[in-house]
Amino acid sequence: MEHLIPIGLNHYLTISVFLLGFGLFAVMTRKNAIVVLMGVELILNAANINFLAFSKYNGGMGGVMFSLFVIVIAAAEAAIALAIVINIFKIFKSVDVSSIDTMKE
Amino acid sequence: MLSLIVFLPIIAGLIILAVPSSQKQIIRIVSLLAALAQGVVAVLIWRAYDPSLPGITAGPGGSPLGSFQFVEKLPWIGLKLGGLASLNIEYFLGVDGISVTMIILTALVSAIGVLSSWTIQKQVKGYFILYNLLASAMMGCFVALDFFLFYVFWELMLLPMYFLIGIWGGPNREYAAIKFFLYTLFGSVFMLLVMIGLYFSVIDPVTGNHTFSLVAMANQANYIQDAILGPQNAMWRYIAFAVLFVGFAIKVPMFPFHTWLPDAHVEAPTPISVILAGVLLKLGTYGMMRINFPLFPEVFHASMYIIGIFGAINIIYGAFCALAQQDLKKMVAYSSISHMGYVLLGLAAGNSEGMVGALYQMFNHGTITAMLFLLVGVIYDRAHTRQIDKFGGLASYMPVYTAVVTIAWFASLGLPGLSGFISEAFVFVGAFSSITTRYIAMVSVLGIVFGAAYLLWSLQRVFLGKRKADAAYDLEIGADGHEHIHFHDWKGKIDLDARELTMLVPLVVITIFLGIYPMPILGMITSSVNKLVEVLTPLAIR
Amino acid sequence: MHSLIQLSIVVLLLPLLSFVILIFFNRRLPRSGDFVGVGILGTAFAISAYIFWTVIVQTYDPAFKVAWDFTWIDLGKVPGIGPLQIKMGIVIDNLTAIMLAMVTLISLLVHLYSTGYMAGDKNYGRYFAFLGIFTFSMLGIVLSDNLFSIYIFWELVGLSSYLLIGFFFEKDSAADAQKKAFLANRVGDIGMWLGILILYSQFHTFSFTEIYLNLAAGKFAMSNAWLTAAGLLLFMGCVGKSAQFPLHIWLPDAMEGPTPVSALIHAATMVAAGVYFVARIFVLLTPDALHVIAFIGAFTAFMAATIAITQNDIKRVLAYSTVSQLGYMVLGLGVGAYSAALFHLVTHAFFKACLFLGSGAIIHAMHHEQDMRWMGGLRKHMPWTFATFTLATLALAGLPLTSGFMSKDAILAGAIGFAKVEGGGVYYLIPVLGFFSAMLTAFYMGRQIWLVFFGESRTHLKPADDLHGAHHAHAAHDAHNDLHHSAHEVHEVSWNMRAPLVILAALSVFFVYSPNPLDGAQGWFMKMIQTPATVVGSYQTATEPQKSAVGSQQSATEGQHSALSTQHSALEPQKSAVSSQQSATEGQHSALNTQHSALTNERQAELAHGSHAAHFPAIYISSIMVILGISLAGVVFVFKIIDPDKTAEAIRPLYLFSLNKWYWDEIYDATFIKGSMLLSKMLAWFDTNIIDGFVNGVALIVKNLAFANNSFDKYVVDGLVNFTAFSVNTTGAVLRKLQTGKVQTYVVMLLAVVFGYFVFYFTRLIY
């Protein structure tokens, strides 16, 4: 119990692990493309937490800057992804990812 | 400057990549502009070149700057190979008299090739991207002074060539392409082995590391005594020389490795034939002069006789094979085998006259054979056949074409006053002056006669006399009452049109001018060649 | 730079200018620009006439010589040799001046003549352009001072001859002839080139003067046989160009070209270039080489004469007589009658050009009828042509009071002297052949004159099937007209074709060359052209003592050494710079003279003496021979005492042998042409089937191995194969299952693998 207080690096890592796991789970299992996107966002957040945590306890600015960029890129990615989703719907008349298997054979 | 001239075409290729493939004209113009820019840079290099610096080996203090020009030297790849050693490869470009002529030739021929690619209609975008890649690779081979870099460019050349022959070629193109590819790959694999061996036996005097720099390799003092290719391992040095020589000889091509050439030429589209004969063949002999001989001078001195014999075989054998051909393009292909034989003979002579002749022959063969292939392409565009016996009497109907063909043919058979003669003359002068190759020269002089024989015979059968009964064109009485000919489904001008003239006239002018006053080229190469001969002559004789 | 040099450069470049102008603009110029050619050649002739005047008439000096050269190629500092440069240059001595005047004059006359002869041809302008480039290259040969540039112009002359022979290229015969001429010349040229290479490989220079100085200084490192070989190989160039046996075959076929061209190139100038070249290299020819040359010349003269007897084509008779006369010149050089041979070169150039132009006039008048059997009776219709033609014929036959008499007689005298000096025996064959050929010459020229000009017109005798011979395209229909009323159509040619005939005929009379019609040696020519001192005498005395009297040999060698020392002194400054070149050449020329005096080159002295002694016998014999020949011709053709046809029947084999030109063409065709064709076919087959076959064979072998292996599997371990197939099937099925195309499935797999790696990693971490 003593290693729950004080708050250390492991706490943040743990949170990020959970976020990562959930995100992966969403990406793997959910059929709705938008939920898949949410999963991706979760993964990105997990990564960010890691970056910041390490950079805090390491004292460098690299992690901070990197997570900043990650956020920006995440925004871009979300925009593109939604556009793609809309196109997918236009073509396949659904946002069900599992029904999109034209790559098969 | 050199990086510029090397990478200009690739830049053009990238630009083309952005152009939508429907815009054929833009694509062509872009690559033409790139080729012209390359030509401008080549001219600048030519003007700024200082013929007094010898090149070949390092200048004073072991630095290449004293003897090479336009040197660009950057560390490129530096790998720690753990226990082995550290692999440090440099991006090392430089020019001496041997390569500067080749640079000019390459720029010229690639520009001409772009012009003659104008008629390519199939997948223009892909064609020109590959073409520009090829142009860059060739130029890179000629300016690279780092063996690894040279090898990279050398291999980079194969790929576009393979596709250019294999996609845009004639009916039997796949066979020809794969043959070309395998042959050359066979050669370059050995080259790779020798390259590694050399790397571990040479020490850069300046840095003290192993090095791929050809400049350092060309100085026998830089070799580790007991290294695999060091002076003490005579046997391995002989083997390495032979293997390397085969690698280059395939490119030349030297009998008996020449059979890829006729197929490749017959199948390749005209511009590719021009590039192939105009520049690629030179890479073989250039490699010999730059790498093969100066790195193993004593082996070269021991094998001059054999090289000379192969040269003579090339000359005579190629001439005879050309004499028997029915396909005009195949005849020209064999004629270039014969002419590269002169280069080999001149190199085998091992003295300045011979080497100068060989190098000058490389340049002239580049221009002249380019002309020959362009001319064959002209008639092929019109008649869709190259069979010699399908023509006859063309001289009456295509006077300008006949005039140009006559000049080209006579230049190819070494008529004085045209550039081909001077180089052949020097080759013979050198080969005869050196006691080693004297009798070989006496034999191979026969090549002059047979060269004249097949060229004049084809000239007569195609252009002189009257139209043959089964000729590939019809006679008709024009409006002005004179006889004209017209080819089936050929809409264009019967005689040479403006584009073809713009391709041919510069070559004709160069051929005549260099035949009368060769110093513009010779002046640049003599000092380097003398230096090379000095390097090649063993100390005992020196 | 000497003013004469500048003038000669102008002369050299003028015809080139005419070529350039005409080849590009002949369509735009009026009259296709023939006046350009004629005008430019007129200027060139005027200038060279001035040079001739200055050199021959004003400075009346046998040793006159000016030289000038410039560095053409600079090879830098060559290892083992030092600074190496290749120079081009111009040398003017008496011979050059004479040749210059002769070439430009004949060229000018031929230009003028062609304006009439070639009128109306569709490539009229191009024709004059080709004449221009020919004249240019011929002048180049004449002016060159080194072997390299001579070789260059040599080949250029071959080119222009190629272009002009094939001027009517629609005719296959013309195309064949031009190819044949060029190739035969090429064969000669490679010999010449090898000779040049031998000399260069020793001295690393091409210049005549330097080579001779080095030779005289005994710097020739190789054996004496190599020197002889060098001489003979250089002579091969002459063999090709001057149509000596065995390369004479091209010259008669070259008559396919326009007749003025035959006059200019294949009679007067180009074929003489070979002789001129031998004269230039005369000093380095060893006695052995000279013997070979003499025999070749004599044989050629004789063979060509025998062939000429039975030819019917008017131009072919002249062609073979040209070969024969060239044989005379070569013979003369071979026997050491240097000046006589060159004298014959000049005289022959004029009267043979006159003969060809005359025959051209006849052919023109007869509407391209070339067969003498169908001519006759032209005396009345063409008086001018008749007169000039006859005069030239007499000169060719060598009757007294003509130029030909003096020159030919001098050569024969030299031959006799040579035979005496060489100690008789087989060497007497040379003069004998010479005299016999003189008789034959007289005979066939008499025959020609008779057949062409006397008797009645035999045009109507021509069999109809012969109309479509190898004549021009429109010859046939013209000849049809001839059938009916040719006699009325034949008329004298116009002035521009007549004037050259007259001038050339005038130049073949004796007083142009010598006051004494019996002795050319008193004329300015033989005084100006003197036999130069050989530079290989030293080798002779060294290697063949029996050749020269042993007694005087020591003195000879000593004197020669002194001469050599003087030479070195002259040699050094000459090596130095271009500016001091001229004075230097003067200097070492005198050095050569001193050497001549000191070296006491007995062989030449004896030859000169012998030929002088043999002068009058030669006159008698040759005159008798000529008279014999002409009278024989008269007996046969005028008085019809002997019927030629019956005689031909009587000696049919000989007749056919001569009529078919000794079957040389057939022999060559059977051996060389067919042989090389066969060889080329064989090699091509070898290339495609053996070498390339090997390459493909390797691939094929590998493939077949695979197939064999495959069949082995199939028939021996069938079950294994089946099992393989089955397993492949199942795996394929499974894999297809995996390949769903759903992105998320892939993600699952990916992560599964990653997770698997984790597990693996931790297990390794734990244990």
Added chain:
Amino acid sequence: MNSPTYTVIFYLFAALTVFSAAFVVFSRNVIYSAFSLLFTFFGVAALYVFLSADFLAVTQVVVYVGGILVLLLFGVMFTKGIMNTELKSDVLHIIPGTLILAGTIAALLYTFYTTHTWKPSETQLHGSLVERIGFETMSHYVLPFEMVSILLLAALIGAAFLARFDKPDNNNL
């Protein structure tokens, strides 16, 4: 700063983040997931504050909550508007999914807590980072900064291009 309040607040936010994230993943209704994602983002932002990256926290709130989330919701509503599919979204290969989820989390946590060799350096980040971020952006990271902005621009344009309607030839995009 190891006061218990601090710890408690941290745990609060951590729990908020994790649970809402779980809800995002496990709820069947897209709308619900979207809203719970909002809470997740807030929680993460709070954690950023704990990590003394206040600027990032603000950015997180602004960009994610104000941008991405609205975008997502917009997309949800939007698609709903144009398509009348129900918002329930079912799942596929749930078993491997759960396995991997559990496995990954377990493995990572195991790693963290067994190999606890983190050595926090003496110079940790403290206080507000805005100024330093500004400096870094303009000095070290100016090139990435520019590139990212260009990327963003391109992405927005591309998104607009992709998402546009009424082009009959959209099908071949």
